[in-house]
Amino acid sequence: MKIVQTSAAPAAIGPYSQGIISGKMVLTSGQIPISVGTGEVVGTTIKEQAEQVIKNLEAVLKAAGSSLAHVIKTTCFLVNMDDFACFNDVYEKYFPGRPARSTVAVKQLPKNVLVEIDAIAEIHS
Numbered sequence: 736m737k738i739v740q741t742s743a744a745p746a747a748i749g750p751y752s753q754g755i756i757s758g759k760m761v762l763t764s765g766q767i768p769i770s771v772g773t774g775e776v777v778g779t780t781i782k783e784q785a786e787q788v789i790k791n792l793e794a795v796l797k798a799a800g801s802s803l804a805h806v807i808k809t810t811c812f813l814v815n816m817d818d819f820a821c822f823n824d825v826y827e828k829y830f831p832g833r834p835a836r837s838t839v840a841v842k843q844l845p846k847n848v849l850v851e852i853d854a855i856a857e858i859h860s
Contacts, residue, residue, distance in 0.1 A: 741798035744791045745769040748845060753795045759858050761799035765812065765851040766791040767844060776846055781818035784849045785825040792852055793829075801856040803829050811838040812851040822850065 739754030739761060747753060747764065754763040768777045768787035771794075777787040793803055809830070813822060819838070834854075844851050 739799045743794035763795045763854045765853040767848045789829045800858045806834045806854045806856040808835040808855040812841045816840045
């Protein structure tokens with residue numbers, strides 16, 4: 736196992752890593768819409784926050800030698816299922832390969848954000 740660490744994505748806000756490489760797979764920790772530059776939450780809408788989450792996820796995947804195109808499974812956490820359709824619109828732009836996905840409603844997320852995504856991807860570098 737190898738820990739993934741990149742300054743291109745927000746640092747972990749707890750006792751965990753941004754991701755773990757195991758063999759030819761990378762498993763990311765959940766990413767939330769935090770700006771690398773400021774450490775603050777980006778956006779107030781599901782669209783704005785989902786865009787930032789995916790940027791952060793993409794940075795972790797890149798650091799591991801993977802990419803969004805190599806994602807095989809995501810888990811998506813939404814605070815409000817009324818945001819599901821709008822979230823799907825953003826998600827579809829970045830994951831045209833349609834990886835397997837679970838989407839669950841949660842009561843609350845860290846820093847009171849609206850969305851969190853983690854991923855499992857193949858490494859192709």
